[in-house]
Amino acid sequence: MNAAPSQRLERIELPDSAPLPSPYAEADRTQAVADLLMANRFDPEGLPGGPYALHLSLREGRLIFDIRDTADxxxxxxxxxxxxxxxxxxxxxxxxxxxxxxxxxxxxxxSIQAIDMGRRGLHNEGAELLARRLHGRVELDFETARRLFTLVCALHQRI
Known part of the structure; x- marks a missing residue:
C-alpha cells in the first residue's frame, strides 16, 4: 500500500463483549485485524501525523471511530x-x-464458490459505502475500507 508510514493504524481496539456466534466469525474478525495492522492507509483530515490507534465501537445506533495517538x-x-x-x-x-x-x-x-462471490460483492459494496461516508474526514484505501467493514459487521453481530 502507498501509505506514508505515519498515516496508518498501528492498533485497533474493539469492545470486550460476548464472543462472536461462531469460530468462523471470530476467525474472520481476527484475520481482518491482522490484515489491517499489516497494511493500511488511514489519514484523518486535520489531525497531526500518526500512526494512530482506533477504538471502533457501536453505540446507540452509531458507528464510533475514536481516533487516538499511539499513547492512547x-x-x-x-x-x-x-x-x-x-x-x-x-x-x-x-x-x-x-x-x-x-x-x-x-x-x-x-455452490460454495457462488456463495463466496456473493459475499465478496456485499463486502465490496460495504467497503465503498464506508469510504463514501468517511470521505472528507478520513482518507483510506479500498483494502482498509474492506477490512474495517468486516469489523463493523463483527461488532454488529455482538449486539
Missing part, C-alpha cells in the same frame, strides 16, 4: 449513523452463515 490520547471521534449500513450488514451476515453452513456440511464446490 484521544484526538478525534467520528460518528456515523448505522442506518445506511444495516441492509448490507444483514445481507452480509446471511451470506456468511450460508457459506459457513455449505463448507461445514460439505456442500459442492460450485
Amino acid at each position: 490520547q484521544p484526538l478525534h471521534a467520528l460518528m456515523l449513523a448505522l442506518g445506511p449500513f444495516r441492509r448490507l450488514i444483514k445481507d452480509y451476515h446471511m451470506v456468511v452463515e450460508s457459506h459457513e453452513r455449505a463448507v461445514t456440511e460439505g456442500g459442492n464446490e460450485s
